[in-house]
Amino acid sequence: EVQLVESGGGLVQPGGSLRLSCAASGFTFSSYWMHWVRQAPGKGLVWVSRINSDGRTTTYADSVKGRFTISRDNAKNTLYLQLNSLSADDTAVYYCARDGCTNGVCYTSWGQGTLVTVSS
């Protein structure tokens, strides 16, 4: 069974940093592109970032570019998202998702999400 389990969320002050993790199991992690998607409370889904299977190619939404860094450790089957210079606008549930499509992108598996709250 495919499982994605996020951790690392919590309360952080504006300007602070946090590192999110997503532990993967039940599939060959190193074969898949992985993404982060976030959802502010009561709002819609927003794509944040993606990373290719070997970790060499990354893409970011403009709203997080230069502040967030996506990475992965295929030996540990873990995806990461480093969040720096956080502001209240970054408050959201952060989901990791596996891209399971071969043509285009589609999220066939999601984690349960981890809540990041940015507040003083």
Place this chain on the structure above:
Amino acid sequence: DIQMTQSPSSLSASVGDRVTITCRASQGISDYLNWYQQKPGKAPKLLIYAASSLQSGVPSRFSGSGSGTDFTLTISSLQPEDFATYFCQQSYSTPLTFGQGTKVEIK
């Protein structure tokens, strides 16, 4: 960026009703369009990918159609477990973008 616009934003329907949700892209995206269902407090679930392909395990009452800029998600006979929020997503180009969501409520 490609803007995705869903309509309606919400709807009320009864069990057994046929429900149609529309998603319009601000530019042509071929068939790079997915549909997700999300229930409160839960992660989204993939229903339809590539505009019309049913994800494994998803009931056949769900169907998708469209190409280019206009897409439709149809639930042929609404079931109690279908009351949820539905999102479309384009994967034609980054940034990948979602529609604002359509909340399907009980009438």
